[in-house]
Amino acid sequence: MRHFRSVAVVVVLTVIAAAPLLLRAQPKPNPRDVSKLYGELCASCHGPKLTGAQAPSLLDDVWKFGGDDASISKSIKEGSLAAGMPPMANALSDQEVRAMVIFIREEAAKFKRGQSTFAKPAADTVVKSELHTFKLETVVNGLGVVWGIDFLPDGRMLLTEKSGRLRIVEHGKLVPTPVGGVPEVWAKGQGGLLDVAVHPDYSTNGWIYLSYSDPGPDGSAMTAIVRGKLKDGQFVEQETVFKVPTELYRTGENHFGSRLVFDKGYLFFSIGERGQKDDAQDITRPNGKVHRIFEDGRVPDDNPFVGKAGALPTIWSYGHRNPQGLAKDPATGLLYDAEHGPRGGDELNLVQKGRNYGWPVITYGMNYDGTPMTDLTAKEGMEQPVNYWVPSIAVSAIAFYTGTKFPKWDGQLFLGALAQEELRRLVLADGKVTHQEVLFKNVGRVRDVVSGPDGYIYVSFDGGRVARLVPAPGEPGTASR
Numbered sequence: 001m002r003h004f005r006s007v008a009v010v011v012v013l014t015v016i017a018a019a020p021l022l023l024r025a026q027p028k029p030n031p032r033d034v035s036k037l038y039g040e041l042c043a044s045c046h047g048p049k050l051t052g053a054q055a056p057s058l059l060d061d062v063w064k065f066g067g068d069d070a071s072i073s074k075s076i077k078e079g080s081l082a083a084g085m086p087p088m089a090n091a092l093s094d095q096e097v098r099a100m101v102i103f104i105r106e107e108a109a110k111f112k113r114g115q116s117t118f119a120k121p122a123a124d125t126v127v128k129s130e131l132h133t134f135k136l137e138t139v140v141n142g143l144g145v146v147w148g149i150d151f152l153p154d155g156r157m158l159l160t161e162k163s164g165r166l167r168i169v170e171h172g173k174l175v176p177t178p179v180g181g182v183p184e185v186w187a188k189g190q191g192g193l194l195d196v197a198v199h200p201d202y203s204t205n206g207w208i209y210l211s212y213s214d215p216g217p218d219g220s221a222m223t224a225i226v227r228g229k230l231k232d233g234q235f236v237e238q239e240t241v242f243k244v245p246t247e248l249y250r251t252g253e254n255h256f257g258s259r260l261v262f263d264k265g266y267l268f269f270s271i272g273e274r275g276q277k278d279d280a281q282d283i284t285r286p287n288g289k290v291h292r293i294f295e296d297g298r299v300p301d302d303n304p305f306v307g308k309a310g311a312l313p314t315i316w317s318y319g320h321r322n323p324q325g326l327a328k329d330p331a332t333g334l335l336y337d338a339e340h341g342p343r344g345g346d347e348l349n350l351v352q353k354g355r356n357y358g359w360p361v362i363t364y365g366m367n368y369d370g371t372p373m374t375d376l377t378a379k380e381g382m383e384q385p386v387n388y389w390v391p392s393i394a395v396s397a398i399a400f401y402t403g404t405k406f407p408k409w410d411g412q413l414f415l416g417a418l419a420q421e422e423l424r425r426l427v428l429a430d431g432k433v434t435h436q437e438v439l440f441k442n443v444g445r446v447r448d449v450v451s452g453p454d455g456y457i458y459v460s461f462d463g464g465r466v467a468r469l470v471p472a473p474g475e476p477g478t479a480s481r
C-alpha cells in the first residue's frame with residue numbers, strides 16, 4: 001500500500017507551476033535518449049535515480065495504477081493531474097513512452113540487483129540452488145572464446161574456438177594440436193567458427209557438422225555449414241551442407257547466429273540478420289532466419305517457402321534478430337530459439353513452420369543508445385515470444401537438460417547470458433516460462449550450455465574456460481557406487 005504523503009499540497013502547487021511548461025514541449029523529430037528525457041521531464045518529481053521524491057518511487061514494484069507495460073504507459077501518457085502527475089502524451093511520442101517503460105524496467109532491475117546476492121561459485125564452492133546443490137568444476141581453461149561444445153559417443157568432447165580452431169578434449173585433457181583442415185573462417189567481430197554438432201548416428205556415419213562465418217568478396221561474410229569426418233587429427237571428406245551465393249553475403253561484423261539442431265533426419269539452424277534489420281523480413285535473404293534442410297543439404301519440398309518466387313526454399317521461419325540459441329524440447333519435440341535482442345528485447349521463441357517472429361517491426365526493446373525503436377510490441381501475423389527479458393540479459397545458448405545427475409532438473413531449459421554473466425534455469429509449462437532461477441552470476445560471459453551425455457551440464461565462458469556443473473557431495477547424483 002502506498003502512503004499518501006502530507007506533502008500532497010506542495011506537489012499540486014509544483015505541478016500547477018511546472019505543467020504548462022512541460023506540456024508545451026513537443027516531441028522532436030530526432031530520436032531522443034530516454035534516460036535524458038527522464039532527467040528533463042520526470043526526475044524533479046520521481047527523483048534523479050527514480051527512487052522517489054515528492055512523487056513515488058518507480059523502482060519499488062508498488063504500482064497504484066498497475067505494473068504491466070500497458071498500465072505504466074497509460075500512467076505516463078494520461079497522468080493523474082489531481083494527484084500531481086502531469087499527462088505526458090504531448091511531451092513524449094508513443095515510441096518514447098515505450099522506451100521510457102524499458103528504461104524504468106532496467107533501472108528497477110539494477111536497483112533489485114543491488115539488494116540481492118547471487119551465487120558466484122569459485123573453485124570448490126558449493127552452490128545451494130533451489131532444487132540441487134552443485135559445484136562448478138573447470139574442465140579446460142586457457143582457450144579462446146569457446147563457441148560450441150558437443151560430444152562423440154566415446155566421450156571425447158569437441159570444442160570450437162571462435163578464432164577458427166576445432167579442439168578435442170580427451171579424458172579431461174585438451175589435445176594440444178587443433179584439428180587440421182577445418183574451413184577458413186571470417187574471424188572478426190561476432191563472426192568465426194561457430195557451432196559444432198555430432199550427427200545422432202555418428203557411430204555409423206562419422207559426420208561432424210560445423211557452422212561458421214564464411215568469407216565472401218569485399219570483406220563480406222555469411223553463415224555457412226560444412227560436414228566432415230575426423231581422421232588422424234584432420235577434418236576430412238568435407239561436404240558443404242549449406243552455403244548461399246555470395247551476392248547474398250553481407251558486410252558488417254555482427255549477428256551470424258548460429259546453432260545446429262538435428263531432428264528426425266532434418267537439420268535446423270539459425271542465422272542472425274547480420275546487422276541488417278530489414279533483411280529479417282525479406283525471405284529472399286538467408287539472414288535473420290531459422291532454416292530447415294535434410295542432413296545432406298537437400299531441401300525438403302514441404303518447407304514453407306518452396307516454390308514461392310524469389311524465396312530461399314531453406315527458410316523455416318523469419319523475422320529473427322540474432323538467434324544464438326536453438327534447442328529441441330525432448331519431451332514435446334518443439335523447437336525453441338533464444339534470440340539476442342536490442343536493448344530490452346531478448347526473446348525465447350517457439351519456432352514454427354513459416355511463422356514471422358516480427359523483428360524489426362515489433363520488439364520489446366529499444367536502441368542501445370537509449371533512443372526508441374518502435375512502440376509496437378505486437379502485430380497481426382507476427383508471433384509473440386514465449387518469454388522476453390526487459391532489461392536484456394543478453395541471451396546466448398539454450399539446452400534442455402536430459403541427464404540423470406540432477407533429477408529435479410529433468411527436461412528443464414538452461415539458458416546462458418553474456419552481459420549478465422548468468423546461467424538460468426527455466427521451467428516451461430503450457431507454452432509459458434513459469435519459473436526462472438539464476439543459478440550463478442558474474443563468473444564470466446556464458447557462451448554455450450550443453451547437457452552432456454554423462455549427465456553433467458557443460459558451460460563455456462568467453463574467457464576461454466569450459467566448466468561443468470557437478471552435484472555436490474550428498475546430492476542424489478553422487479550416491480556412492
Ligand code: HEC
Binds near residue numbers: 038063065075086088
Ligand atoms: C510534477 C511531478 C511529476 C512529474 C514531472 C512526473 N510525475 Fe509521475 N507521478 C507523479 C505523482 C505525484 C504520481 C502519483 C500519482 C498518484 O498517486 O495518483 C506519479 C505517478 C506516476 C506513475 C504511476 C505510478 C503508479 O504507482 O502506478 C508513473 C509510471 C509515473 N508517474 C511516471 C512518470 C514519468 C515517466 C515521468 C516523466 C516522463 C513522470 N512520471 C513525471 C508526479 C510526477
